[in-house]
Amino acid sequence: MSDYQKKVIEAAAYVKKMAEGKGLKIDTAVILGSGLGALADLIEGKLELDYADIPHFPLSTVKGHSGRLILGVLDGRGIMAMKGRFHYYEGYHMRDVTFAVRVMSELKITDLVVTNAAGGINRSFKVGDLMIISDHINFFGTNPLIGPNVEEWGARFPDMSEAYSKDMIELCEKTACDEKIRVVKGVYAGFTGSSYETPAEIRFLKIIGADAVGMSTVPEVIVARHAGIKNILGISCITNTVNGETKIEATHEEVVEAAAGASEKFIRLVRCTLKNRRS
Numbered sequence: 001m002s003d004y005q006k007k008v009i010e011a012a013a014y015v016k017k018m019a020e021g022k023g024l025k026i027d028t029a030v031i032l033g034s035g036l037g038a039l040a041d042l043i044e045g046k047l048e049l050d051y052a053d054i055p056h057f058p059l060s061t062v063k064g065h066s067g068r069l070i071l072g073v074l075d076g077r078g079i080m081a082m083k084g085r086f087h088y089y090e091g092y093h094m095r096d097v098t099f100a101v102r103v104m105s106e107l108k109i110t111d112l113v114v115t116n117a118a119g120g121i122n123r124s125f126k127v128g129d130l131m132i133i134s135d136h137i138n139f140f141g142t143n144p145l146i147g148p149n150v151e152e153w154g155a156r157f158p159d160m161s162e163a164y165s166k167d168m169i170e171l172c173e174k175t176a177c178d179e180k181i182r183v184v185k186g187v188y189a190g191f192t193g194s195s196y197e198t199p200a201e202i203r204f205l206k207i208i209g210a211d212a213v214g215m216s217t218v219p220e221v222i223v224a225r226h227a228g229i230k231n232i233l234g235i236s237c238i239t240n241t242v243n244g245e246t247k248i249e250a251t252h253e254e255v256v257e258a259a260a261g262a263s264e265k266f267i268r269l270v271r272c273t274l275k276n277r278r279s
Helices: 003-021 037-042 099-106 166-179 199-208 218-226 252-261 263-278
Strands: 028-032 044-050 068-074 077-083 111-120 130-139 183-191 212-214 231-241
Touching: 003 044, 003 068, 003 077, 003 099, 028 037, 037 068, 037 077, 037 263, 099 218, 111 130, 111 218, 111 252, 111 263, 130 166, 130 218, 130 263, 166 183, 166 231, 166 263, 183 218, 183 231, 212 231, 218 231, 231 252, 231 263, 252 263
Parallel strands: 028 077, 028 111, 111 231, 130 183, 183 212
Antiparallel strands: 044 068, 068 077, 111 212, 130 231
């Protein structure tokens, strides 16, 4: 057993012990992107774990990511919510970026909701739109599965033809219709960051079929699929628009502010989708 495997198992054992101490059985996980952490505030009977207290857990260093794992119950579901994720641009190895997903797998998570703040490339998108991710393009220049494969965790060459669950996508779309929430659907392109994209890069992304662009999500979803987590739903909050032609400057503060502005409908969409999944 590798040192990395041992660290994952130890971290998972700690989280499991803390959850069981509160009588919690966790089956759902949510990774909350920049400015979208308010969902965690609605979790009942919650237990907040600082990342620093979880064995071997990385630390989140980005504004808008508080660095806490929230355990509790949301609408009858045992849930763990990450208020803060780990990014490749922070200098972490891909193993660290996806460490929490490996812990989720050890905890036998069945449903995973991955969220992010993203720049909208599709001309029909507006700031504040919620985009259901239909697929992604990996522009990280690397892959979190590079290196020796752990057969207990998954196949050497995992299938990615349905990285995001079609059933979860359809359920989310139906939920949005029922709740009268405007949603769009599209392909997410993941870049390393931490610089925003150039106009030429945006034009290129348009040509190859990307609808939104960001600096996360792709590594986590790859590892989740490798680990056998099939019920994956991805949602991007469109926090700014980029067209590759006119100069549109964006700051991280504006991105966080725009995501916070869409927080109410984002929370309602996620909660109702998960409720409908149980019914």
